[in-house]
Amino acid sequence: MFPTVLSPSLTFSGYILSMQAVEFGRKLASKHFFRHVLDENDFEDGNQPYRFLDHDPVIMTQCYNIPRGIIDVAPKPMAEIASRLRKLSCAIFEAYVSEDGRHVDYRSIQGCEEFKRYIRTTEELQRVETSDLSREEKLAFFINLYNMMAIHALVTCGHPAGPLDRKKFFGDFKYVIGGCAYSLSAIENGILRGNQRPPYNLVKPFGQKDQRSKVALSYPEPLVHFALVCGTKSGPALRCYSPGNIDKELMEAARDFVRNGGLIVDPEAKVASVSKILRWYNTDFGKNETEVLKHAANYLEPAASEQFLELLANTQLKVSYQPYDWSLNI
Structure with a gap:
């Protein structure tokens, strides 16, 4: 039996159909019907692992x-x-x-x-x-x-x-x-x-x-x-x-949180009681504890903020972090 030989026009036609199929697949992927299992591409021709969202x-x-x-x-x-x-x-x-x-x-x-x-x-x-x-x-x-x-x-x-x-x-x-x-x-x-x-x-x-x-x-x-x-x-x-x-x-929201217990300052005792949220996410507020506290001071009442910043700059302020209450807010 002789092998089947594809004509150039048929090969080109198959290529066009393949490209159209890939383009259609990319449109489906862009509409979030399926995605690459490893997120390596949107959709490409070849032996690639894709999965419908349902799967x-x-x-x-x-x-x-x-x-x-x-x-x-x-x-x-x-x-x-x-x-x-x-x-x-x-x-x-x-x-x-x-x-x-x-x-x-x-x-x-x-x-x-x-x-x-x-x-x-x-x-x-x-x-x-x-x-x-x-x-x-x-x-x-x-x-x-x-x-x-x-x-x-x-x-x-x-x-x-x-x-x-x-x-x-x-x-x-x-x-x-x-x-x-x-x-x-x-x-x-x-x-x-x-x-x-x-x-x-x-x-x-x-x-x-x-x-x-x-x-x-x-x-x-x-x-x-x-x-x-x-x-x-x-x-x-x-x-x-x-x-x-x-x-x-x-x-x-920041002012409400800080002024209602998020940062409690006792000027006479030179003690600051701080929400543990500021400790957990300290890198978002500053490079060190002092920068974090300065950031939080922005949300205190102006007079309280000024007093707190003065304490922070001129004294050995003792900082403690409040226990976090995981109880349901009912």
């Missing part, structure tokens, strides 16, 4: 915004989804969070219609495009999402009882956003802190090839630590943030 074990077992599986309808613009989520969050906070933002009625939130609508809306994040968000949009969106994710985790999985449970709380409860899985830790340390190592960890959240690194902020935003609420009594007040006023709102 990703992390997404299917740890993500809590896919109750009906991966949706295949075209996602709405990110700004529109973020706005709807923010409005629902604000409605929930207004109804079920104390005026000072420090006490949350989780039981009522779990059963309310706004929370159910919120969860349904988070499904639209599965294949949304996040890379085009501005710094302000990223800050507001991911802070708001973190705070609502924490509430979702608490009402779904319960309050973490100890260090091991807290590790699971921050690392294993996830949403799929733009085709990638995000935990609370990934949002805080990967996105909002510009891919910095979490406290007591040796590695950064995102590796060099991790697609999520494209969404991360360029540098750490220290004031997010006064806005992220994980459901503890020692954490900041719970509130909503908007992209148009995010910097002003974060400044207000």
Whole structure:
């Protein structure tokens, strides 16, 4: 039997079909239907390992915004989804969070219609495009999402009882956003802190090839630590943030936190009692303890700030860090 010989025109036609198939595959990948298993490329011809989101074990077992599986309808613009989520969050906070933002009625939130609508809306994040968000949009969106994710985790999985449970709380409860899985830790340390190592960890959240690194902020935003609420009594007040006023709102959150126990100064005893948050994330605030304390002083009342800075400059100020109260902020 003679071998089959392809004509040049047939070979060229096959090449064109192959290129069209690759281009079609890249379009599907750009819409977050599937991704490279090792995040090495978007889509290339050849023997490459790709996986549909529905087949990703992390997404299917740890993500809590896919109750009906991966949706295949075209996602709405990110700004529109973020706005709807923010409005629902604000409605929930207004109804079920104390005026000072420090006490949350989780039981009522779990059963309310706004929370159910919120969860349904988070499904639209599965294949949304996040890379085009501005710094302000990223800050507001991911802070708001973190705070609502924490509430979702608490009402779904319960309050973490100890260090091991807290590790699971921050690392294993996830949403799929733009085709990638995000935990609370990934949002805080990967996105909002510009891919910095979490406290007591040796590695950064995102590796060099991790697609999520494209969404991360360029540098750490220290004031997010006064806005992220994980459901503890020692954490900041719970509130909503908007992209148009995010910097002003974060400044207000910082003042509220520092002036309400985050930094307590006894001038006569020359002692400063400081929230452990400033110790855990000290590299975001300064190169050493003095710089961190100077940063925190910016958010005290002007007279108290001036007095504290004078103590810091002229005396042997004794600094102690407050025990962190992990109790639920009910």
